[in-house]
Each structure stands twice: as C-alpha cells, then as structure tokens.
Amino acid sequence: MDTSYREDVKALLDEILIGIPGVKASKAFGYPCYKVSGRIFCFVSGDAVQLKLPASRVESLVAEGGPYHKFGPVEGTTWREWVALEWQTPADYEQAMDLFIESIEYVRGGS
Numbered sequence: 001m002d003t004s005y006r007e008d009v010k011a012l013l014d015e016i017l018i019g020i021p022g023v024k025a026s027k028a029f030g031y032p033c034y035k036v037s038g039r040i041f042c043f044v045s046g047d048a049v050q051l052k053l054p055a056s057r058v059e060s061l062v063a064e065g066g067p068y069h070k071f072g073p074v075e076g077t078t079w080r081e082w083v084a085l086e087w088q089t090p091a092d093y094e095q096a097m098d099l100f101i102e103s104i105e106y107v108r109g110g111s
Contacts, residue, residue: 003030005044012090013044017100022108041107042100048086049093051103055080061099067092 010032017023022036033043041052050071053061061068061083071082085096 004046005031006047006090008090009049009093010044012093013042013049016094016097017042020101020104023104036104036108039107041103048084050082050084051099052081052107053083053099053103054106057102058083 013032013034014025017034018025024035026033026035026040028040028043031043031045033040035041043050048071058070058081062070067085067087069084069086071084085093085099087093
C-alpha cells in the first residue's frame with residue numbers, strides 16, 4: 001500500500017488546523033490525518049487532501065470541477081462522504097479554510 005503524501009501540504013495543514021479548538025493531528029492508514037472529537041475529518045494522501053462532508057455537499061463540489069473530485073481509496077471505489085481537493089501549491093489550500101471548518105462541524109455533529 002502506497003502511503004506517500006505531500007509533506008509541504010501537511011506542514012501547512014498543521015499550521016492552520018492544529019490551532020482550532022478540539023483539532024488534533026494523528027495518523028490513519030499510514031497517512032497524516034486530523035481529528036475532532038476523536039473522529040477523522042481530514043487526511044493527506046498522495047497529491048491531495050481528503051475532507052469528510054455530507055454526501056450532497058461532496059456531489060455539489062465535484063460538479064464544480066476544478067480541484068474537487070470524488071475520493072476513492074482504491075480504483076473503482078469511492079467514499080460518498082469524502083471529497084478530494086488537489087491544488088498545485090500548499091498555499092492554495094488556505095483558500096479552502098471554510099471547507100475545513102465545514103468538515104470539522106460536520107464530523108463534530110454540528111450543522
């Protein structure tokens with residue numbers, strides 16, 4: 001199993017996510033991940049960042065195209081509540097801060 005990920009993206013996410021109350025860095029399936037209330041809301045794998053969101057929100061983002069696509073751990077499989085974000089530079093992920101917050105709230109059980 002390939003557990004490669006972008007160190008530069010992880011470093012940025014450490015900076016912007018770990019300071020949020022309740023967010024902790026961890027590992028899952030060999031990848032760096034971020035948890036809230038003990039549950040994973042985000043992880044870094046390959047060239048992308050995966051976020052957990054409601055299935056309808058994932059569909060909406062994927063329909064927009066651009067950096068958003070469905071996440072599947074293996075070819076031919078997708079997780080309906082996970083969206084992959086893939087940008088070229090780590091700084092680009094900062095523009096998605098609202099999505100990170102939305103994911104945290106979703107996993108935490110908020111609206």
